[in-house]
Amino acid sequence: MPATRIAARFEVRYTRLLDAEGKAAGPLPGFARDPAALVALYRAMVLTRTFDAKAIALQRTGRLGTYASSLGQEAVAVGAAAAMAPDDVLVPSFREHGAQLWRGVTLHELFLFWGGDERGNDFAGPREDFPISVPVGSHALHAAGVALAFKLRHEARAALCIFGDGATSKGDVAEAMNFAGVWTLPLVFVINNNGWAISVPRAAQSAAQTLAQKAVAAGIPGEQVDGNDVIAMRAATEAALAKARAGGGAHVIEALTYRLSDHTTADDASRYRSDAEVSQRWAEEPVARLRRHLEGAGLWDKAAEEALLHETAATVEEAASAYLATPAQAPDSMAAFTYAAWPAALAAQRAWFAPAPAGTEG
Amino acid sequence: MAALTLVQSVNLALARAMADDPRVLVLGEDVGIDGGVFRATDGLLARFGPERVLDTPLAELGIAGLAVGLAAQGFRPVAEIQFSGFVYPCIDQIMNHAARLRTRTHGRLSCPMVLRMPAGGGIRAVEHHSECPEAMFAHMPGLRVVVPASPARAYGLLLAAIRDPDPVIFLEPTRLYRAVREEVADDGAALPLDRAFSLRPGADITLIAWGGMVPEALAAAETLAAEGIDAGVIDLATLKPLDMETVLAEVARTGRCVIVQEAPVSGGLGAEVAAGIAERGLDQLLAPIRRLAPPDVVVPAPRLETAYLPDAARIAAAARETMAYT
Numbered sequence: 196m197p198a199t200r201i202a203a204r205f206e207v208r209y210t211r212l213l214d215a216e217g218k219a220a221g222p223l224p225g226f227a228r229d230p231a232a233l234v235a236l237y238r239a240m241v242l243t244r245t246f247d248a249k250a251i252a253l254q255r256t257g258r259l260g261t262y263a264s265s266l267g268q269e270a271v272a273v274g275a276a277a278a279m280a281p282d283d284v285l286v287p288s289f290r291e292h293g294a295q296l297w298r299g300v301t302l303h304e305l306f307l308f309w310g311g312d313e314r315g316n317d318f319a320g321p322r323e324d325f326p327i328s329v330p331v332g333s334h335a336l337h338a339a340g341v342a343l344a345f346k347l348r349h350e351a352r353a354a355l356c357i358f359g360d361g362a363t364s365k366g367d368v369a370e371a372m373n374f375a376g377v378w379t380l381p382l383v384f385v386i387n388n389n390g391w392a393i394s395v396p397r398a399a400q401s402a403a404q405t406l407a408q409k410a411v412a413a414g415i416p417g418e419q420v421d422g423n424d425v426i427a428m429r430a431a432t433e434a435a436l437a438k439a440r441a442g443g444g445a446h447v448i449e450a451l452t453y454r455l456s457d458h459t460t461a462d463d464a465s466r467y468r469s470d471a472e473v474s475q476r477w478a479e480e481p482v483a484r485l486r487r488h489l490e491g492a493g494l495w496d497k498a499a500e501e502a503l504l505h506e507t508a509a510t511v512e513e514a515a516s517a518y519l520a521t522p523a524q525a526p527d528s529m530a531a532f533t534y535a536a537w538p539a540a541l542a543a544q545r546a547w548f549a550p551a552p553a554g555t556e557g
Numbered sequence: 558m559a560a561l562t563l564v565q566s567v568n569l570a571l572a573r574a575m576a577d578d579p580r581v582l583v584l585g586e587d588v589g590i591d592g593g594v595f596r597a598t599d600g601l602l603a604r605f606g607p608e609r610v611l612d613t614p615l616a617e618l619g620i621a622g623l624a625v626g627l628a629a630q631g632f633r634p635v636a637e638i639q640f641s642g643f644v645y646p647c648i649d650q651i652m653n654h655a656a657r658l659r660t661r662t663h664g665r666l667s668c669p670m671v672l673r674m675p676a677g678g679g680i681r682a683v684e685h686h687s688e689c690p691e692a693m694f695a696h697m698p699g700l701r702v703v704v705p706a707s708p709a710r711a712y713g714l715l716l717a718a719i720r721d722p723d724p725v726i727f728l729e730p731t732r733l734y735r736a737v738r739e740e741v742a743d744d745g746a747a748l749p750l751d752r753a754f755s756l757r758p759g760a761d762i763t764l765i766a767w768g769g770m771v772p773e774a775l776a777a778a779e780t781l782a783a784e785g786i787d788a789g790v791i792d793l794a795t796l797k798p799l800d801m802e803t804v805l806a807e808v809a810r811t812g813r814c815v816i817v818q819e820a821p822v823s824g825g826l827g828a829e830v831a832a833g834i835a836e837r838g839l840d841q842l843l844a845p846i847r848r849l850a851p852p853d854v855v856v857p858a859p860r861l862e863t864a865y866l867p868d869a870a871r872i873a874a875a876a877r878e879t880m881a882y883t
């Protein structure tokens with residue numbers, strides 16, 4: 196017996212099913228042979244991108260708050276959400292508009308939220324989904340709690356939690372993975388690795404070769420997927436969710452994508468990254484990639500594209516108009532949900548919401 | 558002398574402190590090449606290099622804890638938390654370690670660190686970006702809590718905070734970052750900590766404010782002056798420890814006060830000021846102490862923010878009511 200032996204080994208698999216030209220790199224999963232399924236993914240990504248452009252335009256003209264664009268990252272959100280069952284629960288970060296839309300959050304609700312109106316978090320559709328988490332990574336633990344609830348009630352459901360590469364530096368995320376591993380929780384983490392956390396590049400965030408391997412330390416499998424390949428994203432997430440619902444425990448998917456936009460509308464990325472880097476990454480972007488694949492399979496053409504763009508623009512414009520026409524709530528609404536019922540002991544505080552008496556302007 | 562905004566004064570004070578003292582380090586998220594999301598650390602990386610200006614991984618708890626270790630080792634870390642809404646994970650490190658390392662070791666180890674962060678609302682920011690956590694920190698023995706309200710005071714108070722031998726929480730009112738310019742001399746002169754600034758003498762009533770509420774109180778005083786009410790304004794500036802002497806001296810002259818607080822009313826810093834006046838100044842009061850602060854609600858999303866924030870109009874109205882008391 197040698198004095199030293201290998202105590203553990205690990206490998207991290209990387210999967211890409213469609214190359215940048217949209218050509219299949221190998222056999223595709225079953226759903227990818229269903230034209231309707233592929234077109235649905237494509238439509239969802241185009242809708243996400245159209246919403247994104249409109250949100251930025253509204254922000255630039257002072258009609259929306261600071262907004263986090265998902266340009267170039269649509270396949271991560273849409274692919275992951277498309278793998279979910281309706282009664283799974285999504286616990287998203289703030290760049291997953293595509294996942295929220297897929298789950299049934301409306302464009303109107305998204306506009307309201309980013310316009311600074313909390314009614315946008317009261318989703319009419321996915322009632323159990325969490326609102327986006329602005330405090331980076333803090334929601335990973337909520338996903339562990341949701342998954343534990345499913346497990347305790349013996350329900351065949353899973354939670355899906357998405358966060359960025361920057362978030363993986365936070366203790367919350369390490370703690371969530373640890374809970375998920377030690378209790379075999381039905382939970383899939385998707386790391387939306389877009390290469391940047393505002394100005395901090397991925398390499399300055401962690402010395403680990405991959406972020407997926409953070410799963411290994413928690414005793415759960417981790418893998419990398421091309422996050423600009425919506426087919427690979429959906430396939431990997433579907434497999435992980437199926438395993439989770441069947442009692443097989445948690446899984447980490449590191450989706451490799453790229454933030455083509457500034458961090459938010461308040462950011463100027465030219466301060467810290469070169470235009471050349473960004474232009475080069477356009478060649479990989481997910482929407483054109485799936486379109487080329489659809490065209491190659493004879494499922495899409497110029498006319499279909501024009502019709503879709505027309506339809507999507509109209510849908511988004513209509514939602515934006517409805518948002519702009521929605522009056523703000525009355526001031527006392529800010530106290531409506533502080534508690535289940537506003538405490539009687541604090542009743543006098545509500546005088547704050549009375550309209551200012553006439554002639555007292557300061 | 559240059560006319561600077563508050564955020565430029567913060568930048569100037571940081572540069573000055575780093576130039577004067579090689580132990581001063583700046584660390585935080587995006588403080589390096591990006592110069593901080595508000596540009597408070599702009600140019601520092603280029604000038605002082607990556608060993609003194611550290612872009613950290615995204616981890617607030619980590620930043621606070623790292624600063625404790627650096628400070629115990631003789632550095633003077635000035636750590637930035639990108640927004641005060643993200644300081645909550647740091648509480649473990651601040652409460653259990655930074656604030657009491659000196660106590661626990663009987664002075665063998667200490668924690669001369671500054672944790673700076675933008676705080677307060679009024680910038681129509683997305684949720685979690687408009688918090689006023691000052692009272693929470695002011696409740697922790699061993700900390701100083703400082704909130705500058707003008708470019709010149711930001712410069713002098715930040716220098717004082719960095720030179721102070723104990724941990725200082727330095728809350729920069731986001732809404733004032735670019736609100737006004739003021740002549741600021743880069744003379745390296747610190748302002749005193751633990752001292753309130755009487756900004757405007759008043760004969761009839763004293764408006765007591767800090768941070769983003771100070772300009773509102775000054776505007777209210779202007780309005781009131783036009784109506785024949787002579788209102789004085791105090792900027793508390795250091796919230797822990799509180800300079801009650803200045804407050805009591807002013808209130809003794811006017812006999813009336815309005816304490817203006819941006820944070821929700823219950824358990825706020827205003828209650829501490831009110832208690833101090835009640836304990837030692839009650840017999841000089843001509844009217845009840847008035848606290849003006851929003852109800853105990855979560856800071857609302859931007860569309861309702863103006864209905865939440867105290868403003869000059871509300872301050873003036875509260876002052877008139879206090880003046881009308883008989």
Ligand SMILES: Cc1ncc(C[n+]2csc(CCOP(=O)(O)OP(=O)(O)O)c2C)c(N)n1
Nearest residue numbers: 290329330331359360361362391392393643
């Ligand atoms: C806890 C916390 N710290 C800081 C911030 C400010 N902030 C917002 S997004 C962000 C970077 C996040 O990077 P990453 O996790 O990679 O997500 P991405 O923005 O790239 O999608 C930072 C620092 C925040 N929202 N929450």
Ligand SMILES: [Mg+2]
Nearest residue numbers: 359360391392
């Ligand atoms: Mg990122």
